[in-house]
Amino acid sequence: MTGKPAHPDEAQAGLARHLLHQMLRVRRLEEKCVELYSEAKIRGFLHVYIGEEAVAAGVLETLEAEDAVVATYREHGHALLRGVPAGAILAEMYGYVQGCCRGRGGSMHLFDAGTRFFGGNAIVAGGLPLAVGLALADKMAGRARVTVCFFGEGAVAEGEFHESLNLAALWQLPVLFCCENNLYAMGTALGRSESQTDIALKAAGYEVAAWAVDGMDALAVHEAARRAVDAVRSGGGPHFLELRTYRFRAHSMFDPERYREKTEVAHWQERDPINLLRQALETAGHLTEAQWAGLQSDADTEVAEAVAFAEAGTPEPPEDLARFVYSEVHSEAHSERGPE
Amino acid sequence: MKTTYREAIRAAIRDALQRDDRVFLMGEDVGAYGGCFAVSLGLFEEFGPERIRDTPLSESGFVGAGIGAALGGMRPIVEIMTVNFSLLALDQIVNNAATLLHMSGGQFNVPLVIRMTTGAGRQLGAQHSHSLEGWYAHIPGLRILAAATLEDARGMLWTALQDPDPVLIFEHGTLYNMPGELDDDAGPVDITAAAIRRPGTDVSLITYGGTLPAVLDAAGQLSAEGVDAEVLDLRVLRPLDEAAVLATVARTHRAVVVDEGWRSGSLSAEISARITEASFYDLDAPVGRVCSAEIPLPYAKSQELAALPSVERIVRAAREAVGRSG
Incomplete structure (x- = not known):
């Protein structure tokens, strides 16, 4: 762990307040998710991102609308900050047709074509090859787009991680790999699963430009991501950020947390990314009481409206069960038409 | 024109590359080597390394990249050397x-085509010879x-390639050298229906792929x-053309399913079950099956042949179905 983030200067104050707001939106939404889970409104697996918000907030802020995002099963925050409405996210967790995937995916499988949000992948490392392919399509089509791929440090043990980094580097593809290193693959500590725990070093072994970043410092994440995204977009090939962060809550709602000490969690909570940025802004005189109250009230209102939206939702009718196993638009299928 | 199965596939790939800029071929040794079974021979020189794209030995990586590229608007053809290797993907x-x-x-369809070799008969042993297409036919969302x-x-x-959803095409390894005549203007065919290759009245022999010549x-x-x-x-192994299966049984009242896959938990079991469920009262005899011996396929020629469906075993099963001991 490193020290407190530097006091943001005037020019950064607006960005910092925005990132604070973004993190707060994610935090409030997920606190509500946990509550709703306890009330059995949400079922299945629920993995919350609480403690890690600086990563999604900092990285996603650097993207353009036409870029693509691939995420994991701990992706509520990524979906929200990419622009998926909180109501559509919550309705998805309620299993309602108003959800962003009609209730087909649930918490672990949020997708949104409108914001080029490609999930929601619940096979660890399974999203990396997809990100490589999305970037390959962009490169072959000559589009200056970036694909950002989020995954946890647990993914580093999977073959798909190594295959994907190699392919991306070999073909110089426009991907930004973002490893959210929260130190535990479910309950297995990094040091108990990897012979080499320096993840950025592994990426560098594939000739991918890689940095380790304090993932509790939203401004540091943003700055590193901005540089990396700019480099990727301008043809610099794949880049890799290891974002050192920590999950404050249990892995899922079924996790008794036998594998870590409460003192360790408490220690990391002293570096809560929301508190850190808030304090830094306040110390520098860039966040008034009224502004802070306003950010909180905005986030609370958004969550309340999302809950109301989800509560008013309806389940998909059972007769729609088999829809979308295959595409419904078969104008192209089985025809002998030429290319578009 | 005179051609072979291998050349026909190559002509199809070349045609697709010429017709649609979004199409590219990707896989192990498809390029500089000319294809493990020489299917793509010459295409690397003709279309270049971007569109005839050699990959590292990373089946999961490049198949996933094919999926991602399809999501990103391309129309990839991914070649996997054999169905055994596809297990890595x-x-x-x-x-x-x-x-x-x-x-x-319903937001993200995957217009991807995966081609792979399947089947035995070339003394390649237990890690290059199995017929696992029946496993893929188990999976909703795929067209096989x-x-x-x-x-x-x-x-x-x-x-x-026109299908908006993922399609897997299985090419039996013993067919690549199969010669024959093909119309000069041969082109796209339907991919929804089964086809009667020989009409008859006494017994239906139901098969696909590499066992068709023996049948x-x-x-x-x-x-x-x-x-x-x-x-x-x-x-089409998925979605099955069940109507065609039931129609032939309705005509002949007897069926033998010939499948190079293993019998237990197989595609042949599925066909047999569908016939029994829907056409039980059309049947004049139990549904017969000719499949591979339930062993990892051996190298030795005599042993491999003994394990596979043979003309003799198919004839015997058909005789049993029509009530002739022969």
Whole structure:
């Protein structure tokens, strides 16, 4: 762990307040998710991102609308900050047709074509090859787009991680790999699963430009991501950020947390990314009481409206069960038409 | 024109590359080597390394990249050397290609074509010879094709590339050298229906892919004995053309399923069950099956041949179905 983030200067104050707001939106939404889970409104697996918000907030802020995002099963925050409405996210967790995937995916499988949000992948490392392919399509089509791929440090043990980094580097593809290193693959500590725990070093072994970043410092994440995204977009090939962060809550709602000490969690909570940025802004005189109250009230209102939206939702009718196993638009299928 | 199954597939790939800029071929040794089975020979020189893209030995990585590229608007053809190797990409095929459309509530379809070799008969041993297409036929969200003729080798690919969803095309390794005549203007074919390769009235021999030639030989032999066999080539293993299966049984009242896959938990079991469920009262005899011995396929030629469906075993099963001990 490193020290407190530097006091943001005037020019950064607006960005910092925005990132604070973004993190707060994610935090409030997920606190509500946990509550709703306890009330059995949400079922299945629920993995919350609480403690890690600086990563999604900092990285996603650097993207353009036409870029693509691939995420994991701990992706509520990524979906929200990419622009998926909180109501559509919550309705998805309620299993309602108003959800962003009609209730087909649930918490672990949020997708949104409108914001080029490609999930929601619940096979660890399974999203990396997809990100490589999305970037390959962009490169072959000559589009200056970036694909950002989020995954946890647990993914580093999977073959798909190594295959994907190699392919991306070999073909110089426009991907930004973002490893959210929260130190535990479910309950297995990094040091108990990897012979080499320096993840950025592994990426560098594939000739991918890689940095380790304090993932509790939203401004540091943003700055590193901005540089990396700019480099990727301008043809610099794949880049890799290891974002050192920590999950404050249990892995899922079924996790008794036998594998870590409460003192360790408490220690990391002293570096809560929301508190850190808030304090830094306040110390520098860039966040008034009224502004802070306003950010909180905005986030609370958004969550309340999302809950109301989800509560008013309806389940998909059972007769729609088999829809979308295959595409419904078969104008192209089985025809002998030429290319578009 | 005279051609072979291999050349027909190559012509289909070349045609697709010429017709659509979004199409590219990707796989192990498809480029500089000319293709493990020489299917893509010459295409690397003709279309260049971007569109005839050699990959590292990373089945999961490049199949997943194919899925991602399809999501990104391309029309990739991914070649996997053999179905045994495709098991290394099973995560991407089953957990991503087959699920994304449904899981995303209809938002993300995956217009990807995966070609791979299947089957035995070339003394390649237990890690290059199995027929696992029946496993893929188990998975909703995939379309599974087996090309058994030159027309299908030439025509299935382009139609598959027009499909908005993932299509797997299985090419039996013993068919690549199969010679024959193909119309000069041969082109895309339907990929939804089974086809009758030989009409008959006494017994239906239901098969697909690499066993079609043996089944046709068996039908010829049966004909000499006065048994008129109908041969149905399934062509599409998922979604099954159940109507065609039931229709042939309704005509002949007897069925033998010939499948190089193993018998337990197999495609042949599925066909047999569908016939029994829907056409039980049409049947004049139990549904017969000719499959591979339930062993990892051996190297030695005599042992490999003994394990596989043979003309002799098919003829015997057909005789049993029509009540002749022969």
